[in-house]
Amino acid sequence: MNTSAPEKIPFLRDPAKLSILYQIFTLLGVGLLSYYLVNNTLANLERQSISTGFGFLDKESSFEIGEALIQYSAADSYGRALFVGFLNTLIVSFIGIILTVILGTILGIARLSSNWLVAKLSAIYIELFQDIPVLLQLFFWYAFFYEVLPSPRQALNPIPGLFLCNRGMIFGVPLWHEAYKYAMVAFIIGGIAVFFLKRWARKRQEATGKIFPTVKVSLLLLIGLPLLAWSLTGAPTEMSVPKLSGFNFKGGITISPEFAALLLGLVLYTAAFVAEVVRAGIQSVGKGQTEAAISIGLKQGQVLNLVILPQALRVIVPPLTSQLLNLTKNSSLAVAIGFPDFVSVAGTTINQTGQAIEGVALIMIVYLIFSLSTSAVMNWYNKKIALVER
Amino acid sequence: MEDTLTPHTVNAAKELKPPVTEVGIIGWMKANLFNGWFNTALTLLVLYLLWLTVPPLINWAFIESSWFSTGDQCKAGEGACWSVVTANIRFILFGFYPHDLQWRPLLAVVILVSLLFYSQNRNHWKKSLFYGWLIGLFTMGLLLKGGLFGLDVVETSKWGGLPLTLLLSVFGLTAAYPLGIMLALGRQSRMPVIKSFSVVYIELIRGVPLISLLFMSSVVFPLFLPEGVSINNILRAQVAIILFTAAYIAEVVRGGLQGVGQGQYEAADSLGLNYFQTMRLIILPQALKIVIPPSVSVLISAFKDTSLVVIIALYDLLKTTQTTLSDPQWMGYSAEAYIFVALIYFVCCFSMSNYSRRLEKELDTSL
Numbered sequence: 122m123n124t125s126a127p128e129k130i131p132f133l134r135d136p137a138k139l140s141i142l143y144q145i146f147t148l149l150g151v152g153l154l155s156y157y158l159v160n161n162t163l164a165n166l167e168r169q170s171i172s173t174g175f176g177f178l179d180k181e182s183s184f185e186i187g188e189a190l191i192q193y194s195a196a197d198s199y200g201r202a203l204f205v206g207f208l209n210t211l212i213v214s215f216i217g218i219i220l221t222v223i224l225g226t227i228l229g230i231a232r233l234s235s236n237w238l239v240a241k242l243s244a245i246y247i248e249l250f251q252d253i254p255v256l257l258q259l260f261f262w263y264a265f266f267y268e269v270l271p272s273p274r275q276a277l278n279p280i281p282g283l284f285l286c287n288r289g290m291i292f293g294v295p296l297w298h299e300a301y302k303y304a305m306v307a308f309i310i311g312g313i314a315v316f317f318l319k320r321w322a323r324k325r326q327e328a329t330g331k332i333f334p335t336v337k338v339s340l341l342l343l344i345g346l347p348l349l350a351w352s353l354t355g356a357p358t359e360m361s362v363p364k365l366s367g368f369n370f371k372g373g374i375t376i377s378p379e380f381a382a383l384l385l386g387l388v389l390y391t392a393a394f395v396a397e398v399v400r401a402g403i404q405s406v407g408k409g410q411t412e413a414a415i416s417i418g419l420k421q422g423q424v425l426n427l428v429i430l431p432q433a434l435r436v437i438v439p440p441l442t443s444q445l446l447n448l449t450k451n452s453s454l455a456v457a458i459g460f461p462d463f464v465s466v467a468g469t470t471i472n473q474t475g476q477a478i479e480g481v482a483l484i485m486i487v488y489l490i491f492s493l494s495t496s497a498v499m500n501w502y503n504k505k506i507a508l509v510e511r
Numbered sequence: 512m513e514d515t516l517t518p519h520t521v522n523a524a525k526e527l528k529p530p531v532t533e534v535g536i537i538g539w540m541k542a543n544l545f546n547g548w549f550n551t552a553l554t555l556l557v558l559y560l561l562w563l564t565v566p567p568l569i570n571w572a573f574i575e576s577s578w579f580s581t582g583d584q585c586k587a588g589e590g591a592c593w594s595v596v597t598a599n600i601r602f603i604l605f606g607f608y609p610h611d612l613q614w615r616p617l618l619a620v621v622i623l624v625s626l627l628f629y630s631q632n633r634n635h636w637k638k639s640l641f642y643g644w645l646i647g648l649f650t651m652g653l654l655l656k657g658g659l660f661g662l663d664v665v666e667t668s669k670w671g672g673l674p675l676t677l678l679l680s681v682f683g684l685t686a687a688y689p690l691g692i693m694l695a696l697g698r699q700s701r702m703p704v705i706k707s708f709s710v711v712y713i714e715l716i717r718g719v720p721l722i723s724l725l726f727m728s729s730v731v732f733p734l735f736l737p738e739g740v741s742i743n744n745i746l747r748a749q750v751a752i753i754l755f756t757a758a759y760i761a762e763v764v765r766g767g768l769q770g771v772g773q774g775q776y777e778a779a780d781s782l783g784l785n786y787f788q789t790m791r792l793i794i795l796p797q798a799l800k801i802v803i804p805p806s807v808s809v810l811i812s813a814f815k816d817t818s819l820v821v822i823i824a825l826y827d828l829l830k831t832t833q834t835t836l837s838d839p840q841w842m843g844y845s846a847e848a849y850i851f852v853a854l855i856y857f858v859c860c861f862s863m864s865n866y867s868r869r870l871e872k873e874l875d876t877s878l
Binding site: 136140143144147148151158161162164165166168234235236237238239242248249251252253254255256257258260261264265268269450451453454456457464468471477478480481484485488489492493 | 543544546550553554557558701702703704705708715717718719720721722723726727730731733734735736737738785786811815816818819821822829833843845846849850852853856857860861864
């Protein structure tokens with residue numbers, strides 16, 4: 122028997138060689154397909170005499186945008202118009218995420234409430250809002266603002282200083298004064314102080330076992346410092362109150378029906394999903410944990426802060442991230458109700474310049490940046506709170 | 512015989528009934544609604560809010576509402592104008608489909624719904640059901656399009672309403688599933704080229720909103736095609752939905768693949784099965800069983816997401832409703848029309864999610 126020479130494996134039976142063959146075929150296939158598409162595209166672009174490249178970003182946009190956070194007019198460039206849209210998407214997502222997390226947490230806890238009525242109502246809400254397309258909900262709220270709410274002259278005035286009408290939501294804000302700048306600076310200083318205070322308190326607790334009332338002192342710093350700065354610099358109390366003049370309101374801040382409908386629709390829809398995530402997280406912590414925590418003498422707040430939340434958050438954070446990303450992506454539906462978000466501005470740009478490929482590519486890149494950066498932050502946070510295993 | 516031991520005489524304590532405040536409705540209310548001052552306050556607050564909102568709502572929706580009137584008669588009334596739905600029901604449900612041929616999309620929807628109902632029972636999951644679905648889908652396509660057996664041809668540009676919504680979601684999921692499985696296998700593969708292509712595709716698609724893909728299908732895709740070739744816009748939107756759904760299916764299937772133990776792979780290897788045999792005979796049957804419930808969730812979101820085709824001006828259920836509302840006679844009754852459409856979506860999604868929950872319980876063999 123000849124055992125020294127290994128048996129020769131036929132070429133098509135050797136997994137290593139086959140795998141190289143498959144990969145070459147895949148590369149060839151993808152390469153040929155892209156060559157074909159690029160070729161077609163170039164030919165089509167030339168035939169329809171559409172220019173390529175991002176040169177259009179510097180050209181004059183010549184369209185107005187209803188809502189802009191920065192100075193913008195039709196004489197500005199496409200680049201600036203797109204930046205306005207980008208900021209609008211950012212602000213909707215940012216406010217939306219904060220409100221969604223708050224509402225979702227409340228609903229999730231309410232669903233587990235021992236109060237039958239509250240638990241059932243919360244369950245009905247969650248089921249109802251999960252099962253209706255978010256676009257339909259946006260249309261519904263948009264119609265609500267335009268059809269159900271009265272004109273500015275008969276605006277609803279549920280609480281003093283707040284008006285609801287078909288021009289949106291208008292409410293009074295404090296008139297701008299130097300003092301608010303100082304208060305804001307004081308708030309930031311307070312935040313930095315809290316950060317160092319927390320580190321110091323933890324070190325001291327680890328060294329001596331003495332507990333420092335961090336939460337109370339932090340709250341005092343965060344609220345007290347700005348208040349002090351505000352009162353020292355003149356304590357202005359003047360308000361900019363909305364007043365009806367002619368057919369519309371003057372003064373105060375107006376939230377447009379488009380923005381309000383978009384925010385309302387996104388928050389109510391996503392909160393239903395977040396509520397389920399929160400409920401699953403809370404339920405994942407065994408009842409024994411609560412009982413054990415109480416039996417070693419922790420107070421109600423400590424049980425929640427030191428025992429339940431750290432364990433529940435581990436379960437909650439990954440699905441919560443994907444829900445919040447969904448909210449950001451769904452904010453692109455703004456285009457359907459006429460809020461000038463990034464997709465909507467990019468759509469207008471595509472229509473005017475005809476440069477569809479660049480426009481769609483920009484949309485995709487912007488959302489990819491949103492998604493990747495959000496997941497990066499959430500992954501970092503998730504790693505931070507993850508179980509430290511020995 | 513009378514004075515033998517009956518339960519009555521054994522223990523007098525047993526005769527004492529529990530206090531009336533601890534059992535029955537009162538006991539239940541005490542335990543579930545009024546335990547502690549906080550819950551009592553909460554219950555009263557909720558009841559007050561319900562009292563404020565529910566009676567006016569019922570009054571608006573049922574008591575003062577008009578069901579079969581013209582738009583002008585509605586304007587006189589105070590309540591909801593459901594007439595906007597009843598008067599335009601055929602347009603909302605079937606769009607621009609020729610009026611006297613609308614039995615065909617109706618029949619197609621009926622076939623689809625009955626197939627879905629029949630497939631609910633796991634005892635019916637046999638090979639014959641698979642062929643049943645193939646025949647059913649083909650019949651539905653034939654009914655909508657026509658052209659054979661003396662049926663008149665109806666152009667796809669006239670398709671709309673509920674059949675279009677169902678078509679986009681059902682065909683979308685059916686076509687996306689094989690693609691998704693391939694992507695999931697590619698992502699698990701040891702071949703770097705195939706793996707990186709799959710990862711890039713999945714992450715790219717999951718990172719962008721569906722609307723950008725729909726835009727792509729409507730404005731960029733025509734540029735990809737050689738001169739003179741064009742594909743109708745429903746098919747283009749369908750392709751975008753398939754490509755989008757496949758990425759999500761891939762992640763669901765990947766979860767299933769990771770749920771199959773390493774020992775299964777090794778056992779298959781030791782039997783001398785090659786890669787395709789291992790996957791087809793050993794791994795996928797187990798992995799796909801695990802992922803049935805999450806797949807239903809993907810179907811639900813695909814069903815809801817088809818409403819986005821409104822934005823590229825396809826006449827799905829939502830778009831036909833909006834078109835109805837732009838008729839001057841019916842302007843201003845958006846709430847009623849949208850509630851009707853929401854009801855359709857809700858019934859479909861709720862029954863699907865209920866089914867998925869039941870299935871999850873049935874398939875759960877862990878305990």
